[in-house]
Amino acid sequence: MVGNYCNNSNKKFVSIFNKLESVHLHKDVGQIPYQMHKHFGYDVEIVCRRNETQYKYINKELTGLKLRFVFSSFYYLLLNARKIDVLMLFHIKTETIYLGLLYKILNPNGFLYVKYDHADPHILYSTWGNKNIIAQLKRSFYFYLFKQQLDLLSIECRKTYLKLTKIPDVKKMYLPNGFDPDIPSYYGIHPKPFEKKDNFILLVGRHGSEAKNSELILDALERMGDIGDWQVIFVGPMTKEFEQLKNTFVVKHPHFRNRVIFTGNIEDKKELFDYYNRSKIFCLPSRWESWGLVCGEAIFFGNVLLMSDKVVSAYDLTNDGQSGFVVASGNAAAWAEQLTALLSNPSMLADYSERASQHFTNNLIWKNILNELHIKISEFYSR
Numbered sequence: 001m002v003g004n005y006c007n008n009s010n011k012k013f014v015s016i017f018n019k020l021e022s023v024h025l026h027k028d029v030g031q032i033p034y035q036m037h038k039h040f041g042y043d044v045e046i047v048c049r050r051n052e053t054q055y056k057y058i059n060k061e062l063t064g065l066k067l068r069f070v071f072s073s074f075y076y077l078l079l080n081a082r083k084i085d086v087l088m089l090f091h092i093k094t095e096t097i098y099l100g101l102l103y104k105i106l107n108p109n110g111f112l113y114v115k116y117d118h119a120d121p122h123i124l125y126s127t128w129g130n131k132n133i134i135a136q137l138k139r140s141f142y143f144y145l146f147k148q149q150l151d152l153l154s155i156e157c158r159k160t161y162l163k164l165t166k167i168p169d170v171k172k173m174y175l176p177n178g179f180d181p182d183i184p185s186y187y188g189i190h191p192k193p194f195e196k197k198d199n200f201i202l203l204v205g206r207h208g209s210e211a212k213n214s215e216l217i218l219d220a221l222e223r224m225g226d227i228g229d230w231q232v233i234f235v236g237p238m239t240k241e242f243e244q245l246k247n248t249f250v251v252k253h254p255h256f257r258n259r260v261i262f263t264g265n266i267e268d269k270k271e272l273f274d275y276y277n278r279s280k281i282f283c284l285p286s287r288w289e290s291w292g293l294v295c296g297e298a299i300f301f302g303n304v305l306l307m308s309d310k311v312v313s314a315y316d317l318t319n320d321g322q323s324g325f326v327v328a329s330g331n332a333a334a335w336a337e338q339l340t341a342l343l344s345n346p347s348m349l350a351d352y353s354e355r356a357s358q359h360f361t362n363n364l365i366w367k368n369i370l371n372e373l374h375i376k377i378s379e380f381y382s383r
Contacts, residue, residue, distance in 0.1 A: 011085035013042035020048035034065040061186040081106035104149040178366035179296040187270040199230040200279035208242025216285040219332035237265040276301040299356040323355035
């Protein structure tokens, strides 16, 4: 039940993420601290280097989220560890292990929380980078100490959570990435019913990057030939190589000239949310992803997901295929077949749109997800 252990409010919750930029503030890096403040009353702060002159969204839709700019996060901890009730770090890496150990040495009664977003369930910290035997032994020793001091590790993909055995069950938690419905509302955007949506197929990302694999959709469209009155919208910046590819595609297939749209990068959140809101289908053909945060935004707006089977979170985000579709990675024919099936069956598309919205409501609202984290922290301090 949301709201349990509310006497934990005003505890100091600090996240260290040195590479913070504005784009991270709507991702888990910014949203977890912000939501812990918004719903559970924590005094939150992200500690980072100043990587931008001005951070957008602070004091706007993310009121209450504070940033502290530092030259060294280690020096910051030396001065402030005892004042921090909850320290949040990211990933299992050398910096995380050293920061975590330093925090627990200085504040043994503090709560050390690490968010693990890697798809690989086998944490092989000691052997990363093909280190020599001495380095491996050193890493193994520090990782052992780190596990002893760790209070909680959250894992965002259920398959990884179930297979991750190097962390004791009592110290790990399944915590998927969510989305806050209040953010689109801040911009005056509210989800449209399916019947008022446009026949849009949407992709959002950096097109042309090896990970995103956006060219697969062009290959699928070439196989489909005719998409009727549908439009495919590529939102996001393009590499030079992808821009050349899309120019060649349009010349080769002139009937797609007004059917395949490339918007370029969209920084305006209202405009971006409007594209989600008007779309019926969202594609993520990535070769790999840590999660695919755009998919959480898409299903909030009732988009039917088509996701690559190489993305481990595909099964979390499509509810094991019950509210979306997982398609073979790199198989343009399979993507063309699945898209054709959806475009030719409006009733099935409407059904899956409703399922996607319900899956989001049941499982992917930040407030509900993070209540579990709040309870873990509260139980720790009530011992």
